Amino acid sequence: MTTDVTSESAAVGGPASADTDLVLETWDVTLRFGGLTSLDHVNLQMRRGEILAVIGPNGAGKTSLFNSLTGAYTPQEGKIVFRPKDGGEKSLLGSKPHIVNRLGLARTFQNIRLFSALTALENVKIAAETRLKAGPVSIMLGLPKARKAERLSDERAHRLLKFVGLEDKLNEIAGSLSYGDQRSLEIARALATDPQVLLLDEPAAGTNPTEKLELEGLIRRINTELGVSVLLIEHDMRLVMSVADRVMVLNFGKKIAEGTPSEVQQHPAVIEAYLGSSAEDAAAVQEIIAEHEHQSASDAEDGQ
Amino acid sequence: MSAVDTSKNLTPSQAARLRRTAWYQQPRFSRLWAMVALGVLLALVTGEQGNTRDIFFSIESTFTGGGLWVCLALTVGVWALREFAGDALKGVATKAKPGVAGPLGSVRGRIQADQRLRWGLMLLALVLALVVPSLLQRYWQTVLVDQIAIFVLLAIGLNVVIGWAGLLDLGFFAFFAVGAYSTAYWTGRLPVEPPVVLNSFWVIPIAVATCLLTGLLLGAPTLRLRGDYLAIVTLGFHEIIYLVAKNADGITGGPQGARMIPDFSIDFAGISYKWSIDPLPYWYLLVFFIVVVIILFSRLEHSRVGRAWTAIREDEIAAAANGVDTVRFKLMAFAIGASTSGVAGVVFTTKYGYINPEVFPLLQSILVLAYVIFGGMGSIPGVLLGAAALVWLPEVLKDYVDPSDRYMYLGALLVIMMIYRPQGIWPSRRRQRELKLAAEGIGDADAMSEPAGGKF
């Protein structure tokens, strides 16, 4: 099931014109569950340093795509390639989740999955420590190596919690934090693994407008200050349109459009996908479109 | 019992509906029936021993004897008190409650909070553990060594697997068997000859290594499984190891076991000592091992390894997504946990000088698990207390009840304990939080709830 993740580009293959500036790339990824095709020949190209949003109606296959990228699912067909900063190519198809994470892809979950009985600090330390080497023997014997690792993870966790604004909630139990704080904590935990690509699964779900604004800023800061590419699944179009460099649209497991936010929102297939889904959605989408036209117009003005 | 709690908060409409039901269906009377049933059960439990000649003998004598009326009077009396003097009692209870539960909780809280106090107490405990046994009768010394200390070691090991890593292992005692049979093999007491015959002390590292290896072998094919599935497979492994010990006569000696396994002895750098039949030297040896294991393991608990285990226990999917190598850490838990049973197996075997497969029945695995949960899984002091208490209890019950009824009372105690104090005698803080969160519906308190693969 697991392919050799250390294999270099030769083993991975793919189009000869592989763009080394693409940090993450998939070709014809197809994932089926019994008779149901969840992902249908999905091609994705993500540039290093960009914020790419994946949108689509419910059941379009967004989370399936995430799960396929991070090793939770193994698609039956296709290729997934990750190109780390320091060169080379790694195939992600069928890799175990922790290997994918180690290569440099970290994720959050749609329904926040924290270690809820642990403190915020412990949550982040767990992730930070996966990059450190201290075996059980050196820990049991209390060797200097183990103590150093403990110190390093502590420092790193403190730094990241400060980065997401939870520096005064270090020792609170994760399960008793507010929803927004839990969201931030989950992002901090993902960042603690020192990723090159951060996959955020509907981070704005259930947050209030203020938190949304903070989140928007946080995503930008992650992208600019930490230099992490961000792949974002989101329903909140305002957030998508404001932070994403590019947008990819999935419907029924197929990619139906890709491009800058303004390109995508005028794409006929996208409009149809949203209009076709249900009456409520249609109304919402029209509202969204109207809103975005307005906004992109103002963006355009800003740009000038 | 549960009938008592069913209907405390009645809305007026519910109450109205209830008023229309027949009198015997009213909650008050259904509670009465429950108490009557409890009374009858109590009378049966405490009644005379039955007899296969006349299978109704015990039941008949219970129903014709006075015991039944005493039991019924008691339970119905309790019912009446609760129903008709309930408010008054409640007032007393609430007044009494902080007096009863409060200090215990606060003492534990203070101990857990204050580092220096904790060290002081541990030192005191150690001193007591070294001094007190020498004042005891030799019978209690034997109980301490042969039963309590051995099971404490085992429980500490199982605690790693289930309390920390959340892997439900119902076959833990099998590792003990592996340790014991390793000892018999390396001291040349099995039908198959070892390459060299070793002193029992040298068997310890070998037995630990063998157990580590067996832990890995057991773990590797089963780690994809979770919760209940892991439970039945580990149970199956125990059954297989037990039956191989029993059936492979040519290798293990079969049901007749291995005998004349030599005692520990050291003859090193001018120090020469031989452990023998006296339990005390074995006690000191075991205390040494227990202390070492506790020190090593508590370091692990508060390190990255312990945190990774907790992460796996709480949410394996999230742990893996954050780079925790779940397979490696699970195997580590299996292997490290198993290693203590290796030590226990060697000490046990040399102390007894004799083993046969009947020492390792499935029941023992289930009992060790019960000790860990009873004490408070995830917490080392809890596990120590749990194992000590539940091993000690049947020994002391011997004097008060018919010995063949001991496990009936033990079973009842387990049920009552799980209903009234599911976190165990001395729960770990993490565990307590998990239980609290689970009761509030946030997250799961153990790793048993998820099917293989996870919940996407």
Add this chain to the structure above:
Amino acid sequence: MDHLSDWLATRLDSPHTVGISGVRVGDHEFFYAIIVRARECLVLNKTIVKLAIPVAVGALALTGCGGGDSGSGGSTVKIAFEGPLSGDNVALGENMQNGVQLAIKQANASGDLDFKLEYVAADDQGLPDKAPTAAQKVIDDPDVKAVVGPAFSGPTNSASPLYAEAGLVTVSPSATNPSLTDEANGFASLLRAVPNDNMQGKAMGDFFAKKIGAKKVYLIDDKTDYGVGLSKVAEETLKSAGVSVVKKSVPQKTPDYSATAKDVVNSKADALIYAGYYQDLAPFAKKLSDAGFKGAAISGDGSNDVKFVELAGDASENWYLTCPCTDATVEAGTKKFAEDYQKEFNRAPGTYSAEAYDVANMIIAEIKKTGGDVEREALRDALSKASYKGLTKTFSFEKNGEFKGTDVFVYQVKSGKIAYQGNVNELIG
């Protein structure tokens, strides 16, 4: 330690469980007693309780309290029985315990003792890992001068070093593993009051080879220490007599014996040996008869019990049963024993009841000679040289504690009765 006070707290707290305490509990006021005792301990160790030490010391201190009173009164001599009084083999243990208790009761009632006999139970659950604790408890009581038991070979192996050290004599009416009397064990105070597996296994083999003239024997052991020991010797005996043997193991409590019975029939064996106990033989015998097995069948003293006939019904008909004991139904003494037993315990004597009764009486007889003032070692030495004619056989011992004598007798189930057939050595001529 705080578990106890917690437990008490819940008990006192929740009215609907209070009922448990203070009830007449069979023969002991168990709960009341334990609460009182726990309170004593808690008071005694109040300081420790307060500190709630995170190591097993709590339990330690409690066990200290649990020890308590060893007996007093110079004119009391105690005889202990060690065997399975709980766990899976409790039925066998109770048979023996009753035998010992009956002997003690009768001796006390007879009025010709200058001292009072008391019974002490030591429950080893039939398991080697529980035996040393049980043994130590008995050893710690200075009034215990002799032990009947241990019942099983496994526990005998793990407990005998303790008895040897204490010089406390153990006379086992039922531990038959031949290796127990191996001098290298150093089980200096073990006397075996039963011929070991070698005798009976050989007798069974000889009986089939020479008396029945079996050509092919299907040999089953029950995977217990006892069954395996018997079948090993029987196999050797049969093979050396030129009989072909199919040796199989069918563990105790097998859920369905149909397949095994089918296998017996399919093997075309004309005779069957079952080395095990009646609890398992009975359902097996039924399945054998269902499967249409017609050959001769024999089992050992573990099955030589009226309960076998009761459990198996018609299927037990014509089964041979060996036993190192003489006929248990003919002699007047035995009959009286059975009646007394029935009266005392409201049930018929079972396997090893009479043997345990004999052994207890033998011990009592030796103690009587000393007038009650007896040292453990002296009693051990006296017993090892004694000869005593009991209901089941005449007991005397070799130097290594082995039972003296090799006589094995054959019985057969005839119209629902276990009928005496004769001494094996005489039958095979």
Add this chain to the structure above:
Amino acid sequence: MSLQEFWDYLVLGLMLGSLYAVIAIGYTLVYGVLQLINFAHSEVFMMGGYGSLVVLTLVDPGDSPSALASIGFVALAMAGSALFGGVTAYGLEKVAYRPLRRRGAPRLIFLITAIGASFFLYNLAGKLFGRDPLPLPEMYENKTVFSIFGAGVNITQLLQFLTAVVMMIGLDLLVNRTKLGKGIRAVAQDAEVASLMGVDIDKVISRTFIIGGVLGGVAGFLFANLNQVSYTMGFIPGITAFAAAVVGGIGNIRGAMLGGVLIGIVETMTVPLLGDEWRSVSAMVVLILVLMFRPMGILGERVGRAA
């Protein structure tokens, strides 16, 4: 092994397997609605055995009853075992599990409770009825009634097989056709949603326990009829049937039937091939192999990583 022997053992295995299947259903039903291994189910089974013994001791079939009377005694014994099994299971749920459920206790706690209840029940049975095994009084002469592929089938085996089949069909109908069945399925799917839809969860769970208890009890009677009654009789068949339920895919009723039959056949086939002493080992090896390749059992849903 000749072909004839193969058929012989196959038929025997099928008979034993049908018994395991009935016990396994008890585990799987409870697991379905509560996601709980009811470890005490083996004691429900044991109580069923005593139930039939008690009834038969009271009515006493005597020597060689007539054919009609035989049927009556079998029916009475079965009713007794169903009553004992049902009451035990009901009591278990009410006393031991319901308080835990109210509190939302984690399932590990249920497991320990179940173990405690199991200890309590079997030792109580030993105390009440004595600790020696007992045979069921003979209700009929165990003749061979017919043979398939040359393998004879006697009344005991036929009774076992027919009862199992009838009970399984009945259960299938009950679960799929009745209102209670709908409730059971709803609770199994999602208890929370079911309660929002107006299903009385307590009632459904309680009745599920009773159904499982009745099945377990009758299985206890069948086992007692095949072997004998003793207070420890539940342990080994209980573990085996539990393994069977898991092999079939725990929570899946048809899986439990399949698993039971499979384990029964594997155990029986072991006897001529490896010997009686290895039958549990081979059952456990089958269990482990099945779970290694299908972690949710044969008919269990496949969730998670697609291979």
